[in-house]
Amino acid sequence: MTATAARVDSRHTPRKRAGNGAAPRDVADDVGLDALAGHAGYAVRRFQIWIFQDFIKTLGEVDIRPTQYSVLTVIGANPGLSQMAVAKRLGIERARLVHLLDSLEQRKLVKRIKSKEDRRSHALHLTAQGETALAKFKRLAAEHERHVEAKIGRENRAQLLRILAGFT
Amino acid sequence: MTATAARVDSRHTPRKRAGNGAAPRDVADDVGLDALAGHAGYAVRRFQIWIFQDFIKTLGEVDIRPTQYSVLTVIGANPGLSQMAVAKRLGIERARLVHLLDSLEQRKLVKRIKSKEDRRSHALHLTAQGETALAKFKRLAAEHERHVEAKIGRENRAQLLRILAGFT
DNA sequence: GACAATTGTTGTCGTCAACAACAATCTTTC
DNA sequence: GAAAGATTGTTGTTGACGACAACAATTGTC
Numbered sequence: 447m448t449a450t451a452a453r454v455d456s457r458h459t460p461r462k463r464a465g466n467g468a469a470p471r472d473v474a475d476d477v478g479l480d481a482l483a484g485h486a487g488y489a490v491r492r493f494q495i496w497i498f499q500d501f502i503k504t505l506g507e508v509d510i511r512p513t514q515y516s517v518l519t520v521i522g523a524n525p526g527l528s529q530m531a532v533a534k535r536l537g538i539e540r541a542r543l544v545h546l547l548d549s550l551e552q553r554k555l556v557k558r559i560k561s562k563e564d565r566r567s568h569a570l571h572l573t574a575q576g577e578t579a580l581a582k583f584k585r586l587a588a589e590h591e592r593h594v595e596a597k598i599g600r601e602n603r604a605q606l607l608r609i610l611a612g613f614t
Numbered sequence: 615m616t617a618t619a620a621r622v623d624s625r626h627t628p629r630k631r632a633g634n635g636a637a638p639r640d641v642a643d644d645v646g647l648d649a650l651a652g653h654a655g656y657a658v659r660r661f662q663i664w665i666f667q668d669f670i671k672t673l674g675e676v677d678i679r680p681t682q683y684s685v686l687t688v689i690g691a692n693p694g695l696s697q698m699a700v701a702k703r704l705g706i707e708r709a710r711l712v713h714l715l716d717s718l719e720q721r722k723l724v725k726r727i728k729s730k731e732d733r734r735s736h737a738l739h740l741t742a743q744g745e746t747a748l749a750k751f752k753r754l755a756a757e758h759e760r761h762v763e764a765k766i767g768r769e770n771r772a773q774l775l776r777i778l779a780g781f782t
Numbered sequence: 783g784a785c786a787a788t789t790g791t792t793g794t795c796g797t798c799a800a801c802a803a804c805a806a807t808c809t810t811t812c
Numbered sequence: 813g814a815a816a817g818a819t820t821g822t823t824g825t826t827g828a829c830g831a832c833a834a835c836a837a838t839t840g841t842c
Contacts, residue, residue, distance in 0.1 A: 567789055
């Protein structure tokens with residue numbers, strides 16, 4: 447007689463599964479989500495939460511979050527970019543990028559160099575320390591990608607990247 | 615992969631705008647993102663931002679955000695659930711659900727009914743008003759899904775749902 | 783040279799996830 | 813049956829993040 451809270455008051459509960467007489471194992475296991483099953487946004491949101499948590503955990507030893515990683519990667523691949531260019535490319539506000547760069551600059555990973563051509567802007571570069579650090583970050587990120595493969599399957603991950611290639 | 619990756623090629627198409635404002639397609643278009651192209655998390659994040667913005671915009675006339683919609687849908691499909699059960703099923707904190715329900719209850723869409731079996735918990739139900747409102751929300755959400763199809767293709771959307779079915 | 787636009791910066795506001803603490807209420811254990 | 817422990821709803825804080833607005837310095841345009 448332990449199924450007090452676990453048993454859903456099934457007076458008005460619509461029949462979702464036919465004849466499933468199994469005992470409820472956990473509270474939310476027999477809660478139907480049928481209406482949400484067909485929504486792409488919900489699935490994508492849940493997946494994105496999972497993938498970010500794994501990224502944060504996998505890169506936890508170096509204390510790098512996904513947004514920081516993307517900033518470092520873009521700067522590493524395109525040295526000398528302005529803050530505006532980086533923000534526009536990554537789809538983040540330039541106001542937000544200020545704080546991100548403050549943090550990364552304090553950690554001696556990037557440096558802002560006053561541009562000669564346009565004295566309003568800063569040319570962004572990785573420090574030497576930042577380059578070696580980014581190499582390590584990339585190895586950990588590759589490990590994270592393997593976690594993704596293990597989670598959804600190698601072929602499915604490839605299809606996902608193909609489907610969403612237009613958003614990068 | 616070292617510092618030689620300064621690949622801001624000479625693809626400078628100097629299409630300078632006329633004195634008119636707002637020509638957002640110049641600075642970042644030729645910035646290489648090669649390193650991020652293979653990262654599933656980045657593509658998923660960008661896609662999730664797009665899909666949420668379209669959802670918020672499409673359901674803007676009724677002022678319903680994705681999380682609110684998911685809460686209403688789950689309650690509508692499973693009346694009498696406790697807050698704990700809803701939170702666990704949707705993967706949101708029960709602390710967060712409190713504010714969400716406060717808002718939805720103020721709008722007369724849901725009601726908390728003190729449970730008789732477990733006087734700590736609340737049984738969640740849609741109001742009559744909430745049920746008719748949810749029907750409208752679902753029509754708008756279906757319209758949003760058509761936007762997704764138009765964006766990534768009907769077949770790709772179906773594959774996406776299949777790949778991410780385990781996360782719902 | 784006057785005027786508009788851009789860049790980096792600072793600030794505020796609201797959303798969201800992650801915790802921590804608490805009172806009220808079960809549940810377990812002795 | 814009472815004490816100890818766990819659960820539920822609630823309040824609060826913290827930090828990451830997106831959106832916006834305002835500002836000084838600088839650049840471009842007329």
